[in-house]
Amino acid sequence: MARMIRALRSLLPVLAVPALPLAAQAERATIAHDHVRQVQASSTAATEFEGRPMFEPRHLVDDRGWSAWGSRPDxxxxxxxxxxxxxxxxxxxxxFVAGHNRDHTFYKACGRPARIRFSAGDQSQVVDFKDLYEQSARFDPPLVGGALTVTIESVHGTSKHGGVCMSAIT
Structure with missing residues (x-):
């Protein structure tokens, strides 16, 4: 047993990796919904479903796969x-999930992001996306700030319900 412990200790320098400051370690990740205080949008489509607004911005972080945010058609x-x-x-x-996640008909009825500008603090990165359902963008170095603005610069497809839709963002 003692021999095994010595062998493991000899590996520690090899296994060590540079660490971020403790504050950064705790906060570095994808978007955790429990850290989102407020969601605002440039516009919201007026479409209703069963008497409720269908495309509210808060739907991006409500952890319900069938809800979405959608901008006005204009x-x-x-x-x-x-x-x-x-x-x-x-x-x-x-x-994020592009379009509306409710079903394939809803997905195709909504415009989907083709190019997005992600901005936080004084940093900004533009990413082009194929017309796919689930999407992701990685940032190195990370975007750092008290807010993240997602600006859709161009869109795939047409839209019967709203201008552009997204079902979830994390």
């Missing part, structure tokens, strides 16, 4: 969503 290219956090966040990856 607010496609340039539509934006702003996620305000409860503290400074280090975002090194953003994942």
């Amino acid at each position: 607010d496609r290219d340039g539509a934006w969503v702003r996620l305000e956090f409860d503290s400074v966040q280090y975002v090194d990856e953003v994942r």
